[in-house]
Amino acid sequence: MLTRPEPPPEAERARAICAAHGDRPDALIEILHELQHELGFVPEAALPAIAHALNLSRAEVHGVVSFYHDFRRSPPGRHIVQICRAESCQSMHSDALCNHATASLKTGFGETSADGEVTLQAVYCLGNCALSPAMMVDGRLYGRVDPKRFDQIMTNTRKGAQE
Amino acid sequence: MTRVFVPRDSAALSVGADEVAIAIAAEAKKRGLKIDLVRTGSRGLLWLEPLIEVETPKGRIAYGPVQPEDVTSLFDANFLSGARHALSHGHPDDIPYLKRQERVTFARIGVIDPVSIADFTAHGGYEGLRKALEMKPLEIVTAITESGLRGRGGAGFPAGIKWKTVHDAEADQKYICCNADEGDSGTFADRMLMEGDPLTLVEGMTIAAIATGATQGYIYVRSEYPHAIATLKRAIANAVEANYLGNDIRGSGKSFWLTVRTGAGAYICGEETAMLESLEGKRGMVRPKPPIPALQGLFGKPTVINNVLTFGAAPQVLARGAQYYKDFGMGRSRGTQAFQLAGNIRHGGLVEKAFGITLRELIYDFGGGTQSGRPVRAVQVGGPLGSYLPEAQFDLPMDYETFAANAAMVGHGGIVVFDDTVDMAKQARFAMEFCAIESCGKCTPCRIGAIRGIEVIDRIIAGIERDKNLLLLDDLCQTMVDGSLCAMGGLTPMPVQSAVKHFPGDFDRPAKLEAAE
Numbered sequence: 001m002l003t004r005p006e007p008p009p010e011a012e013r014a015r016a017i018c019a020a021h022g023d024r025p026d027a028l029i030e031i032l033h034e035l036q037h038e039l040g041f042v043p044e045a046a047l048p049a050i051a052h053a054l055n056l057s058r059a060e061v062h063g064v065v066s067f068y069h070d071f072r073r074s075p076p077g078r079h080i081v082q083i084c085r086a087e088s089c090q091s092m093h094s095d096a097l098c099n100h101a102t103a104s105l106k107t108g109f110g111e112t113s114a115d116g117e118v119t120l121q122a123v124y125c126l127g128n129c130a131l132s133p134a135m136m137v138d139g140r141l142y143g144r145v146d147p148k149r150f151d152q153i154m155t156n157t158r159k160g161a162q163e
Numbered sequence: 164m165t166r167v168f169v170p171r172d173s174a175a176l177s178v179g180a181d182e183v184a185i186a187i188a189a190e191a192k193k194r195g196l197k198i199d200l201v202r203t204g205s206r207g208l209l210w211l212e213p214l215i216e217v218e219t220p221k222g223r224i225a226y227g228p229v230q231p232e233d234v235t236s237l238f239d240a241n242f243l244s245g246a247r248h249a250l251s252h253g254h255p256d257d258i259p260y261l262k263r264q265e266r267v268t269f270a271r272i273g274v275i276d277p278v279s280i281a282d283f284t285a286h287g288g289y290e291g292l293r294k295a296l297e298m299k300p301l302e303i304v305t306a307i308t309e310s311g312l313r314g315r316g317g318a319g320f321p322a323g324i325k326w327k328t329v330h331d332a333e334a335d336q337k338y339i340c341c342n343a344d345e346g347d348s349g350t351f352a353d354r355m356l357m358e359g360d361p362l363t364l365v366e367g368m369t370i371a372a373i374a375t376g377a378t379q380g381y382i383y384v385r386s387e388y389p390h391a392i393a394t395l396k397r398a399i400a401n402a403v404e405a406n407y408l409g410n411d412i413r414g415s416g417k418s419f420w421l422t423v424r425t426g427a428g429a430y431i432c433g434e435e436t437a438m439l440e441s442l443e444g445k446r447g448m449v450r451p452k453p454p455i456p457a458l459q460g461l462f463g464k465p466t467v468i469n470n471v472l473t474f475g476a477a478p479q480v481l482a483r484g485a486q487y488y489k490d491f492g493m494g495r496s497r498g499t500q501a502f503q504l505a506g507n508i509r510h511g512g513l514v515e516k517a518f519g520i521t522l523r524e525l526i527y528d529f530g531g532g533t534q535s536g537r538p539v540r541a542v543q544v545g546g547p548l549g550s551y552l553p554e555a556q557f558d559l560p561m562d563y564e565t566f567a568a569n570a571a572m573v574g575h576g577g578i579v580v581f582d583d584t585v586d587m588a589k590q591a592r593f594a595m596e597f598c599a600i601e602s603c604g605k606c607t608p609c610r611i612g613a614i615r616g617i618e619v620i621d622r623i624i625a626g627i628e629r630d631k632n633l634l635l636l637d638d639l640c641q642t643m644v645d646g647s648l649c650a651m652g653g654l655t656p657m658p659v660q661s662a663v664k665h666f667p668g669d670f671d672r673p674a675k676l677e678a679a680e
Contacts, residue, residue: 026462028444029427033386060445067446068427070386086348087543090593091506091581092534124430124547124597126387127351128177129579130209130504130511139389143177 011049013038018053025054028064032071041072076119077112079157081105082136083145085122088129097133098122100147104154117158164199165243166218170273172205172358173390174351179230180213186231187215190238198243204359206273207513208260216255216273219245225255260510260529265491267499268475269352269515272359278397280405283362289407291478295370296415303374304330307477309485311497316342316433316470317545317574318650319496319563322477325467328457329375332465339371339380339419340442340461340468344426344433346385347546349577352501352513353471357384357391361398365421367474369408370481371467372419380419381461383438385426395423430601434649435468437603448603449649470575472501493519496562496573504530506543506579516561518573523557526580537582541590541666545574547597548654550661551590570661572654587666592620594658602651609652612643616659626674633663633670 017034021027031050036042042065051058065071083089083098098109101120107113109122128134131143135150137157145153169175169184184200191198206225208214214227224245226237233250240248252258255273266272275282283289295303308323329337341364345353356364368380384392399421402408410418424442426432432441436450439461460466476498480488489497496518502525504511509531516525526532526539533539541551550571552559559565566573581590595616602609619636623629640656647653663670 024444026442026444029441030425033425033427054444063446064444068429070426070428084348086597087547087590087593088348088506088579090590091579091585123387123428124601125346125348125350127345127354128174129349129351129506129577130508131174131177131212132506134177136387141173141177143174 007049008043008045010035010039010043010046014046014049015053018050023053023055025056028054028056028061029068032065032068036071041075044073077116079117079138080119080121081154082121082123082126084124084126084128084132084134086124088125089133092132094133097135097145097147097150100150104151164197166199166201167243168201168203168216168218168223168273170205170213170215170359171202171390172212172355173388174209174355175205175212175214176390178212178228182231183213183215183229183234186234190234194238196238196243201276203275204272204277205355205513206255206261207269207355207515208258208510209512210510211252214252214255217242217245221245222254225252225258226250227252260512260514263529264515265499265517266515267479267488267491268363268472269356269360269501269513271363272355275360277359277361277394278401280362280401280407283360287482288362288478289366291481292366292369292373292407293413294481295373296413296417300330300374300376303370303481306480306485307374310476310480310488311485311492311495312473312476312480312488313496313563314470315472315476315500315575316435317347317572319573322469322473325457325469326371326374328455329377329465329467332458334465336379336462336464337375337377338461338464338466339368339375339377340438340466341368341380341382341471341474342433342435342438342468343382343384343388343391343471344430344438345388345471345575346430346433347548347575347577349505349543349579350503350546350575351505352503352576354388354391355513356471356475357388358394361391361395362402363475363478364395364471365398365402365408367477368421369412369419370477371469371474373417375465375467377467378418378420380421381442382421382423383426383432383442384423385432386428392423392425399423429603430597431603431651434651436649438468439466446603448605449651451648472575491517493517493560494562494564496564500561500573500576502561502576502578504578504580507533507535507582508580509534518562519560521558521560522552522578525561525578526557530580533580533582535582535584537584539580540583540585541581541587543579543581543590543658544577545572546577547594548572548650548657549574549577550657551587551665552661553665556665570657570664572657587662587669588620588624588672591659591662591670592617592624594655594662595620598651598655606646606648606652608643608646609648609655612639612647612652613655615639616643616655620659623670624672626672629671636663
């Protein structure tokens with residue numbers, strides 16, 4: 001007797017989120033945001049389920065996931081650190097901040113530290129340009145970030161996560 | 164009960180406004196004092212954030228920048244009655260930075276609770292919509308046309324013409340789309356309005372819907388603005404509850420529904436046709452024009468697409484009349500522009516002023532020069548696709564036509580200041596790099612041109628065959644201008660060529676022998 005393989009749990013979640021959006025293909029980006037919010041990333045195993053629910057091809061879903069910078073294909077570190085590298089922050093020496101960040105976090109941009117603690121990302125404008133340099137840690141915005149303040153923020157972030 | 168106002172604008176939060184609000188509430192409780200803590204938008208004096216205000220019988224009194232450790236001394240000094248303190252600035256409206264402005268679209272920002280319909284209407288909100296509901300759709304369109312309002316997103320296309328096109332189009336469904344994908348570095352005015360007075364945007368879009376016959380609207384907000392998204396959603400829910408949105412708005416028989424959509428970190432989705440694709444759940448690939456979105460836009464239907472501040476200006480045009488709005492400005496640039504002072508600037512923030520003000524006034528009179536205290540060397544106006552201008556051009560008035568005639572653009576009004584430590588060749592290289600990162604990839608001049616641009620500038624920086632490579636860069640830029648499908652590839656040459664033109668010394672590097680093969 002043939003038994004169907006169990007669908008992966010990510011696919012189940014993806015299907016539920018699609019259903020909550022009425023399986024509307026124009027909601028694809030919202031759906032991917034929600035999935036990533038829940039799981040931390042957009043797992044490959046969820047894509048066929050989304051494609052099926054929205055009546056899209058898997059290529060179309062893959063195309064959208066890979067187009068947008070926001071969507072991650074693998075799990076991130078415990079904390080997500082995004083530093084603005086656009087012009088306004090450049091004018092306030094974000095280059096020095098970026099060098100400090102890569103050295104102190106021991107990870108490069110677009111990478112996760114070996115201990116899985118921090119994912120470091122470049123962003124292009126957080127809309128805090130009067131208080132440059134700006135960065136965002138786990139969705140929280142900070143302004144006027146120099147290397148010293150960066151260290152304080154990271155210490156507090158790690159401490160906050162432990163409490 | 165004394166009302167204390169603490170901003171919850173992202174910029175204020177980024178320097179500790181939440182911690183200050185918590186400290187004030189705790190200190191008041193400790194002292195047995197009853198206060199009404201109201202969270203507002205920001206006045207836009209961002210270097211003073213967190214800038215808190217207290218309501219007194221003599222009007223509001225402002226204190227800032229306040230840190231949590233200042234709170235005890237504020238209470239000791241009796242700031243709740245507006246008493247003097249080292250951080251006191253007196254009446255906020257008397258602070259010169261604010262007093263010299265012409266706040267039209269941003270009149271309520273920092274004053275009201277952003278999501279309160281009662282606060283909004285008590286300060287003149289929905290007056291424009293009330294007038295619009297008494298008018299024929301074409302009369303609304305005519306008022307917008309006569310006001311001279313032009314698209315605030317950067318291109319400056321007359322809003323009235325766009326609205327008229329959608330008004331005249333025959334369709335079973337029309338849409339109103341707000342482009343709130345404010346991705347330009349140096350700009351934050353859209354965010355401030357969405358966080359500080361979102362109902363002004365909602366009102367403006369509702370007016371556009373009634374003028375054109377649209378019944379569904381979308382606000383496309385970049386994901387980097389989580390607070391703006393949350394505030395908009397709450398404001399919309401409150402507007403629906405008060406029947407300012409939904410079916411049969413205020414008993415008028417008109418219907419309009421509004422949905423907030425979140426972007427996903429793609430700069431190109433600030434281009435209107437890429438935004439439409441993204442709203443349809445697709446990759447943000449630019450569409451060729453024609454057809455124009457006003458005729459075949461979202462889901463192929465006639466669509467008004469305007470920037471946050473274009474819709475944001477509409478309520479005042481209706482409430483006070485086209486002439487009132489038109490009386491601000493110069494030449495064909497009518498009304499006010501929200502200038503954003505950013506980067507290496509002492510007094511960064513929002514300056515709403517009529518068109519015609521000069522860069523010098525903005526940078527020095529308002530901005531107070533650089534934050535670093537060093538001389539200003541260059542400013543980039545109009546975002547990452549705007550020109551870099553030297554001091555010699557600081558007396559240009561902010562006007563679409565004047566800037567265009569000087570190979571520059573006003574854009575969305577962002578002004579990023581650089582001091583004399585800036586390396587303009589590096590900035591030119593970054594413009595190409597940014598285009599390479601953010602290009603949608605549809606057209607070759609942008610997709611490939613940006614990469615070749617980085618390589619050519621790298622050779623110039625390395626001092627390799629400078630003259631030949633500068634000529635090649637010029638040729639490449641011309642190809643991008645002529646051959647790109649949209650402004651991403653078409654305007655990237657603007658910062659590059661302006662840097663070469665105004666700061667040639669930075670491109671004249673000695674040859675590195677080892678790099679010259």
